[in-house]
Amino acid sequence: MILHMLATIASLAAAHAAVIDYNEIEPLAQPEAVTVSEKAAVKFKPELRISDGSQVYGRSAWHNDVWAIMYAWYFPNDEVTHNWENIVVWIDNPALEEPKVLDISTTSSGGYVRYSPPEKSDFDGDGPQINYDVESSTSYHHGLDTTSRGGDFQDLIMWDQLTEEARAALQNTNFGEAAMPFKDGNFTANLAFAKPYTFLN
Incomplete structure (x- = not known):
């Protein structure tokens, strides 16, 4: 599948906010x-x-003694003006030699679907395989779910790897209803919302 290079707010900031068409902007390269x-x-x-590509952003932190990695995609060329979707991969400890995935939470219709535990068939090696659901686009439903069918990797850039300018652009841009x-x-707050039921005290 050939991925179209979609515009991102962060890449616009890195390009000094130049105004160009969405399909002329390449995603930020994945840093080391x-x-x-x-x-x-x-x-x-x-x-x-997904039929079109997108930049993937990440941010991670400890949450209730479990390490949470949020992967988020921005889809600017969608049926709606802006759309953010994300998954949270919950692992035991990133410092371990072989950290393990405990659970996965994916956004769907304004909430999270929890896979506790996720199916082995939904992984390609260590990485989960995720499907962007636009089959119900006539009702403006968008969401992510796990899948046994392979997809494509996009360059990942973590929150702390972004420039201050790019973080400010992402922090302050008004995406309307797409938070x-x-x-x-x-x-x-989203980590608390996405937390699998198995972690509830």
Whole structure:
């Protein structure tokens, strides 16, 4: 599948906010993973099955003694003006030699679907295989789910790897009803919302 290069707010910021068509902008290149958390994020980076491509962003943190990695995609060329979707991959500890995936949560219709535990058939190696559901696009339903069918990798850039300018653009841009899921003020709340039932106290 040939991926179309879609515009991202962060890449616009990196290009000094030049105004060009969405299909003329390439996603930000994936930086080298240096820290433990960055290496874990790359290790468990999902494949996305979709007819068009998108930049994938990541942000990770401890949440209730479990390491959460959020992968988020922005879809600017969608049936709606803006659309953000994300998954959260829950692992035991990124510092372990062989960290393990415990659960996966995916966005769907404004909430999260939890796969506890996820099916082995929904993985390609360490990375989960994710499908972007637009089959119900006439009703403006968009969401992600796991799949046994392979997709494609997009370059991943983590929140802390972005330039200050790019983070500010993502933090402050008004996406209308499509809330940016991993910015300050939303990230921790979304982890609490996405938390698998097996983690509830």
